[in-house]
Amino acid sequence: MPTIEDVKAFLQEKGIEVWEFDQWTPTSELAARAVGCSVAEIAKSILFLVGDRPVVVVTCGDVKVKGSLLKKAAGLTGKVRLPKEDEVLRHTGYAPGGVCPFLLPDHVTVVVDSSMRRFPRVYAAAGNDRSAVPVTVDQLLEITGGLEASVCQDHNHGP
Numbered sequence: 001m002p003t004i005e006d007v008k009a010f011l012q013e014k015g016i017e018v019w020e021f022d023q024w025t026p027t028s029e030l031a032a033r034a035v036g037c038s039v040a041e042i043a044k045s046i047l048f049l050v051g052d053r054p055v056v057v058v059t060c061g062d063v064k065v066k067g068s069l070l071k072k073a074a075g076l077t078g079k080v081r082l083p084k085e086d087e088v089l090r091h092t093g094y095a096p097g098g099v100c101p102f103l104l105p106d107h108v109t110v111v112v113d114s115s116m117r118r119f120p121r122v123y124a125a126a127g128n129d130r131s132a133v134p135v136t137v138d139q140l141l142e143i144t145g146g147l148e149a150s151v152c153q154d155h156n157h158g159p
Helices: 004-012 028-035 067-074 085-092 114-118 137-144
Strands: 042-050 053-060 109-113 122-124 131-135 147-149
Touching: 004 131, 028 042, 028 131, 042 067, 042 085, 053 067, 053 085, 053 114, 067 109, 067 147, 109 114, 109 137, 114 137, 122 137, 131 137
Parallel strands: 042 122, 053 109, 109 147
Antiparallel strands: 042 053, 122 131
């Protein structure tokens, strides 16, 4: 299980700083308050199970992932569901509230949602529930080896 120290060392090699806070950051709202940005600028990392395949979606804090779009983007079939807490830890190595897109196991597919392109910088978690990493979408794609796709309901038009 990667620690925040592992994530810091990994990102430092790439010239990216990890911010740590005294306050909790496990939700987009709390993270935005700690960072001092909008909820939309928080890059939340959510694990989904598509059939039995783990997929981490990194998306803006103000949108919801649409299962049909996720399946299409990842090229997978089966029911899309949110996992239980123990499944999150088992598949990602991180506890819920601290899942980050960095240092994930190789078998986890990463999908970076295009909605984040609205911002020059977004803020992802760094592996615990008191951290943030300022990154660009291009940096996220490069570091994670993720696939960019539109997997969320249109943020301008609601559900």
